Amino acid sequence: MLADALEHLVRGIVDHPDDVRVDARTLRRGDLLEVRVHPEDLGRVIGRNGRTARALRTVVGALSTDGPVRVDVVDVARR
Numbered sequence: 004m005l006a007d008a009l010e011h012l013v014r015g016i017v018d019h020p021d022d023v024r025v026d027a028r029t030l031r032r033g034d035l036l037e038v039r040v041h042p043e044d045l046g047r048v049i050g051r052n053g054r055t056a057r058a059l060r061t062v063v064g065a066l067s068t069d070g071p072v073r074v075d076v077v078d079v080a081r082r
Contacts, residue, residue, distance in 0.1 A: 004066075005027070005034070005036060005063055005066055005067060005072060006025045006026075006027040006036055007025075008062075008063070008066055009025050009036055009038065009059065009063055009074065010023055010024075010025040010038075012059060012062065013025070013038055013040065013048060013059070016044075016047055016048060016055065017040055017041065017044035017047055017048060018041070018043065018044055018047070019040070019041035019043065019044055022039075022040060022041040022044070023038070023039070023040055023044075024038075024039045025037065025038050025039075026039070030073075032071065032073075033069075033070050033071035033072055033073060034067075034069065034070075034071070034072045034073070035072075035073045035074075035075065036063065036072060036073070036074045036075070037075050037077055038059075038074065038075065038076045038077065039077050039078070040076065040077075040078060041078070042078040044078075045076065045078045048076050049076060056074070056076055059074060060074045
C-alpha cells in the first residue's frame with residue numbers, strides 16, 4: 004500500500020512517469036522504499052534543497068502503520 008501511494012505521488016511529479024518504480028524491502032530497522040526514476044527527473048523528485056524528497060518522506064511516514072519507513076531516491080541508471 005505504501006509503495007503504491009508513493010509511486011502515485013512520484014508519477015505526478017516527473018516528466019517520465021513510465022520510468023518510475025518503487026521497490027519495497029523489509030530490513031531489521033524497518034521498511035525501505037526505493038524510488039527509481041529517470042536520470043532527468045532525479046532533481047525534480049529531490050527538489051530544491053531536498054524539500055520534495057522530505058515532503059514525500061513525511062507523507063509516507065504519516066501513512067505508515069507498521070513503524071519506521073525509509074525512502075531512498077535512486078535514478079534508473081544506478082543499480
